[in-house]
Structure formats: structure tokens, C-alpha cells
Amino acid sequence: xxxxxxxxxxxxxxxxxxxxxxxxxxxxxxxxxxxxxxxxxxxxxxxxxxxxxxxxxxxxxxxxxxxxxxxxxxxxxxxxxxxxxxxxxxxxxxxxxxxxxxxxxxxxxxxxxxxxxxxxxxxxxxxxxxxxxxxxxxxxxxxxxxxxxxxxxxxxxxxxxxxxxxxxxxxxxxxxxxxxxxxxxxxxxxxxxxxxxxxxxxxxxxxxxxxxxxxxxxxxxxxxxxxxxxxxxxxxxxxxxxxxxxxxxxxxxxxxxxxxxxxxxxxxxxxxxxxxxxxxxxxxxxxxxxxxxxxxxxxxxxxxxxxxxxxxxxxxxxxxxxxxxxxxxxxxxxxxxxxxxxxxxxxxxxxxxxxxxxxxxxxxxxxxxxxxxxxxxxxxxxxxxxxxxxxxxxxxx
Amino acid sequence: xxxxxxxxxxxxxxxxxxxxxxxxxxxxxxxxxxxxxxxxxxxxxxxxxxxxxxxxxxxxxxxxxxxxxxxxxxxxxxxxxxxxxxxxxxxxxxxxxxxxxxxxxxxxxxxxxxxxxxxxxxxxxxxx
Numbered sequence: 001x002x003x004x005x006x007x008x009x010x011x012x013x014x015x016x017x018x019x020x021x022x023x024x025x026x027x028x029x030x031x032x033x034x035x036x037x038x039x040x041x042x043x044x045x046x047x048x049x050x051x052x053x054x055x056x057x058x059x060x061x062x063x064x065x066x067x068x069x070x071x072x073x074x075x076x077x078x079x080x081x082x083x084x085x086x087x088x089x090x091x092x093x094x095x096x097x098x099x100x101x102x103x104x105x106x107x108x109x110x111x112x113x114x115x116x117x118x119x120x121x122x123x124x125x126x127x128x129x130x131x132x133x134x135x136x137x138x139x140x141x142x143x144x145x146x147x148x149x150x151x152x153x154x155x156x157x158x159x160x161x162x163x164x165x166x167x168x169x170x171x172x173x174x175x176x177x178x179x180x181x182x183x184x185x186x187x188x189x190x191x192x193x194x195x196x197x198x199x200x201x202x203x204x205x206x207x208x209x210x211x212x213x214x215x216x217x218x219x220x221x222x223x224x225x226x227x228x229x230x231x232x233x234x235x236x237x238x239x240x241x242x243x244x245x246x247x248x249x250x251x252x253x254x255x256x257x258x259x260x261x262x263x264x265x266x267x268x269x270x271x272x273x274x275x276x277x278x279x280x281x282x283x284x285x286x287x288x289x290x291x292x293x294x295x296x297x298x299x300x301x302x303x304x305x306x307x308x309x310x311x312x313x314x315x316x317x318x319x320x321x322x323x324x325x326x327x328x329x330x331x332x333x334x335x336x337x338x339x340x341x342x343x344x345x346x347x348x349x350x351x352x353x354x355x356x357x358x359x360x361x362x363x364x365x366x367x368x369x370x371x372x373x374x375x376x377x378x379x380x381x382x383x384x385x386x387x388x389x390x391x392x393x394x395x396x397x
Numbered sequence: 398x399x400x401x402x403x404x405x406x407x408x409x410x411x412x413x414x415x416x417x418x419x420x421x422x423x424x425x426x427x428x429x430x431x432x433x434x435x436x437x438x439x440x441x442x443x444x445x446x447x448x449x450x451x452x453x454x455x456x457x458x459x460x461x462x463x464x465x466x467x468x469x470x471x472x473x474x475x476x477x478x479x480x481x482x483x484x485x486x487x488x489x490x491x492x493x494x495x496x497x498x499x500x501x502x503x504x505x506x507x508x509x510x511x512x513x514x515x516x517x518x519x520x521x522x523x524x525x
Contacts, residue, residue: 015481038480043512045480063424064508067480069492092513095424102426186518237518 015041018050018071025214025224031150031172037222038067046093046218049176053148055082059167059176060218061096065103068096078104083114083147087178087218088161089121090193098125101132108132116145118156118163120194139165141206152176155210157203159238160187162194166207173213174227181207181231183220186238197242201266204235236273239266251277252284264291280311289322298329317343321352328356333364355379416487416503417494418450420476422466423510429456429463433487443483443490447476447507467509474511483507 016039021032036050040062048067049059056076061068061084072078078100086094097115101108112134115126119138126136139145141156145167152167157180167176179187180203189195208231215227223230240246243257255270271288274281285308292301305322312319324339340357344350358376361369371377413435421428431450438446456464476483478490491503 014484017479017481041475041477041481043517044475044477044510045513048480062480063513064477064480064510066478066506066508069479090513091424099424182517188518241518 015039018074021049021216021222024222027224029172031169031174034148034150035216036071037216038062038071039221040092040219043219044092045096046090046179047216047220048096049216050076051148051150052076053150055148056080057083057085057147058096059085059147059216060087060093060178061100063092063095063099065096065099068100078107079110081107081113083116085145085147085165085167085176086115086117086121087166087176087180088164088193089117089125090161090179090190093178093218094121094125098128098132101129101134108134118165120163122163122193141165155203155206157206158194159189159197159200159203160193160195161190162196162199164203166203168207168210168212170210173211174216175207175210175212175214176216177207177231178218180204181215181227181234182217183215183223183230185220186234187218197238200238201235201242201263204231204238205265207231208235235266235269239263239270242266250274252281252287255284255287259287259291264295267291268295282308282311285311286318293322293325293329296329298326301326301329315342315346317347317350317353320346321350321356324353324356324360328360328363331363333360336360337364351375412493412501414493414501414503416446416491416505418446418487418505418507420447420450420467420507420509422463422470425463425466427463428506429460429467438487440486443478443485443487443505443507444476446487447483470509470511472511474509477508477510478506 018036018038021035021037022028024037025032034052036052038048040047045062045064045067046060048062050071051057051059058081081100084097086097101112107113112132114135114137115129116137116139117126119140129136139154141154143154145152145154150169152169155166155168157164157166160179164178164180166178166180189197189200212227212231214222214224215230216222239254239258242263243254243261245254251270251274255267255274258270259267268288268291271284271291274284278284285304289301289304289308292304302323305319305326309316309319320339320343324336324343327336327339337357337360340353340360344353344357347353354373354375358370358373358380362376415435416433416438418431418433419428429450431453433446451464451467483490487503487505490505493501494504495501
């Protein structure tokens with residue numbers, strides 16, 4: 001509003017209103033015929049999704065009951081709404097639930113709806129909905145929800161907020177992503193709602209484990225079939241925020257910075273990206289092998305080391321130590337000892353080779369031979385002392 | 398407030414009815430209510446009607462508090478109805494309502510609201 005009382009509003013292109021997802025995504029997937037979509041107006045509200053069926057389910061009701069007025073002039077009545085799912089408790093996604101109950105008495109008279117949200121969602125919100133006679137169902141992730149005859153898996157995706165959930169429909173490879181993954185932008189962690197960057201990675205990795213094609217975000221247009229790409233871009237952006245990088249850097253540099261912070265899975269992701277650009281990048285292969293070994297993904301580490309071996313013209317102690325370590329992880333102690341012996345033949349006295357060989361001997365039951373290796377003995381006794389001290393200190397506390 | 402009901406545009410156009418405009422600040426339960434007599438609003442842009450209402454001075458103390466809330470929301474915020482900006486005339490957004498005594502009127506609820514969501518990073522920038 002200006003000082004003269006003039007409302008300052010810029011002209012926007014006409015809003016399309018409620019649309020079937022088949023129109024938005026230009027698809028004939030039968031499941032999407034049951035889904036209606038109202039795009040959020042910029043950052044003033046969230047996208048609203050309606051799943052039609054024997055009853056109506058709303059995923060994120062936005063924050064304004066007037067957004068439903070057009071829907072209720074179509075085939076939907078307020079009292080048809082039986083379930084409302086919130087991807088998180090931010091007002092722009094959640095307050096619409098209260099607004100619907102407050103503005104449509106027929107909905108309350110019909111028993112209200114079942115509000116489904118994460119257990120860490122704002123307690124006041126749950127109480128207010130209960131005060132209107134509606135039921136609240138708390139989820140933690142891992143549940144399967146039946147929403148208007150479609151089954152959706154609940155995935156806990158903290159990061160933007162602690163109570164973030166995504167809903168995944170495996171048959172159509174579709175996910176309601178809330179603010180966890182948005183096209184063209186990334187929802188910042190909201191510390192007031194328990195949002196944290198490191199949690200963000202956890203949530204995004206959970207999504208990346210699914211086969212996702214279609215992404216129905218909390219803001220911006222639905223994405224099909226590039227849903228997974230949006231999630232990957234979000235993952236990359238969050239990684240960069242964590243290492244404090246503002247402008248694009250080479251993947252391998254990102255991988256090294258992440259590995260230094262102990263974010264090994266993320267480092268592997270960046271190594272893969274680097275190798276997609278430069279398939280024979282030795283540094284990326286080496287770092288990936290190291291990270292995979294530390295993650296206990298021994299089989300994958302062996303594959304990477306084999307590839308690395310084909311790129312090296314001569315025998316290489318790094319590869320042999322890596323293979324030995326991977327074989328150690330797989331319980332193949334004798335094969336791993338052979339690798340360490342080979343590495344020590346190339347680089348006699350190499351500390352890593354000696355310590356790991358001692359470890360392999362010890363785990364294979366050859367304790368005396370292990371303790372004969374001075375470097376292993378020193379390391380073993382040192383670690384043992386450390387552990388004993390830790391135990392003593394914790395029992396004193 | 399009565400439950401908003403369906404309204405057919407033709408049905409609205411054929412009737413000579415008063416128009417009730419309610420501007421609701423944020424998530425408040427009640428907004429600022431203004432009445433336009435038949436003949437005073439037809440053909441006018443809804444946005445202009447809102448400006449007219451917000452420019453009025455003869456509000457009660459309670460109404461003035463709601464007005465202040467509206468101005469607070471409009472500091473960076475927008476006037477929205479049905480999930481979009483209020484482009485068009487009042488009739489484009491009106492609902493046909495009825496008082497307890499059975500008198501018909503047109504009702505337009507408008508939301509004055511600030512940007513809401515939890516914050517965004519400016520854009521996605523990735524490694525290369």
C-alpha cells in the first residue's frame with residue numbers, strides 16, 4: 001500500500017485456476033486423472049493438490065479457504081473432504097486445514113476430516129484441528145497411507161523443517177515433495193521449525209533411493225518426467241551450502257571438501273558426477289574407492305579399484321592397499337593379506353600396509369603373527385588404551 | 398459468516414443485490430466488512446473497490462484495528478481471492494449469500510496476505 005492508499009499490485013498473467021494434473025503434466029496416466037492441482041500464488045501460499053475418489057483427500061491445503069471456492073462450484077462438496085495430509089507444518093501449507101473447518105460448517109457437521117501429519121508438527125495446530133472435532137493421525141515415516149484409494153508411502157524428510165514428509169506412489173513413480181525438493185529453487189532450512197542442512201541431506205538421500213519420475217512440489221510447477229533431476233539438483237545445492245561454496249566448482253573439488261567433512265556418501269555422489277564428465281579421472285576414482293571402503297561398501301570399492309587398475313600402467317600400492325582393505329571388509333582375510341604383502345613389496349615399510357596386514361592376521365586368528373608387526377601392535381595397543389579410557393570416563397560420568 | 402455457496406455468474410448478473418466486501422488480514426477469523434449498494438459497484442474493478450474501502454475513514458475502533466492488520470499484511474503483501482490476484486470485477490469473484498432473514502446479497506472475501514513460506518535459497522547452483 002502506498003501513502004496515498006493506492007494498492008500496489010503488478011499485473012500477472014491470468015491464473016489457470018484448478019487444473020487436472022493430466023493437463024498440467026500433459027500425460028494420460030490414469031492415476032493423474034484423479035488429481036487436481038491449484039498452483040500457489042508466488043510465495044503467498046503453497047500448491048494445493050486434491051485426490052478425487054470415493055472421498056476427497058487434500059495434500060497441503062494452502063492457507064486460504066477462498067482458494068477452494070472454485071473447487072466447490074465443481075463436483076466437490078466441503079463434506080466430501082475426508083483426509084488432509086500436510087507435508088509440513090509451515091502456515092502456507094497447513095493453515096488451510098483450519099480455514100476449511102472454520103469456513104465450512106457442513107464439513108464440521110459431517111465429522112470433519114482426518115488430518116495426517118508428522119508427529120513433530122506444531123502441537124498447537126493439532127490441538128486446533130481437534131477442537132473442531134477432526135481426528136489427527138501422526139506419522140513418523142515408513143507408513144503406507146490409503147488416500148482416496150491410492151497407496152502412498154510416507155517418507156520422513158527433515159531438513160527444511162523437522163516435521164517434513166514426502167508421499168511416494170511407487171506404481172506411477174510419483175512423489176508429493178512439499179518444500180523438500182522444488183523446481184528452480186531450494187527451500188532454506190527454517191531453524192524455528194527444526195530445519196537443518198545436515199538433516200536435509202538425510203531427507204534427500206531417502207528420496208533418491210526411490211525410483212522417482214514425477215515430482216509434485218509444494219511450490220512451482222509439477223515436474224514430469226524430470227522429477228529425479230530436481231531432487232539431485234537440490235541435493236547438489238545443499239551439499240554446496242554445507243561446504244560454504246557459492247559459485248560452481250569442479251565436482252572433484254566438491255568431493256574432496258565433502259570427504260574432509262566426513263560426508264562420504266555425498267563425496268561419492270560428486271565423484272560419480274566428475275566421472276560422468278571425465279570417465280578416466282583417476283583422482284575421482286581413488287577418492288571414490290577410499291570413501292566406499294570407509295562406508296563399508298566393499299564390493300563397490302573393489303569394482304572401482306579394478307577399473308583404476310586398468311588405467312594404471314604399473315602395479316600400484318594404493319590399489320593393492322584399497323583392495324586388501326575391501327577384502328578385509330568382506331572377511332576374505334587371506335586374500336587381503338596377499339594384497340598387503342604385494343603392496344609392501346612395492347613400498348617396503350609402508351605404515352598403512354603393515355597396520356592393515358596386522359589387522360587381517362589378527363582377524364584371521366593369527367594373533368601372534370599380528371603382534372609381531374610393531375606398527376600394528378603400537379596402533380592396536382594405542383586404540384585399546386583409548387577405548388578403555390573412554391569406557392572409564394563414561395562410567396565415572 | 399454463512400457458508401460460501403456456489404454461484405452462477407448469470408444468476409448473479411440478473412439480480413440487483415448489495416455487495417458485501419470482506420478484507421481478511423492474514424489468517425484472521427474476521428475481516429473488515431464494507432457494503433456497496435446496487436448501482437455503486439457494477440462494472441468496477443474489484444481492486445478499485447478494495448482501494449476505496451481501505452481509503453475510507455469512518456471506521457469504529459475495532460474496525461481500525463483490523464485495518465491496521467490489513468496494512469501490516471500489505472506491507473510486502475498482496476490482495477488475493479480464490480488463490481490468485483483480484484484481477485477483474487467484483488462479480489467475477491462474488492458468491493450469492495443469504496442473511497438469516499432470507500435477504501440475498503453478494504459476498505466477496507479478499508485475503509490480505511504477506512509472503513508466507515519458510516524461505517528459499519535464491520537459486521540452484523551446482524558443481525561443475
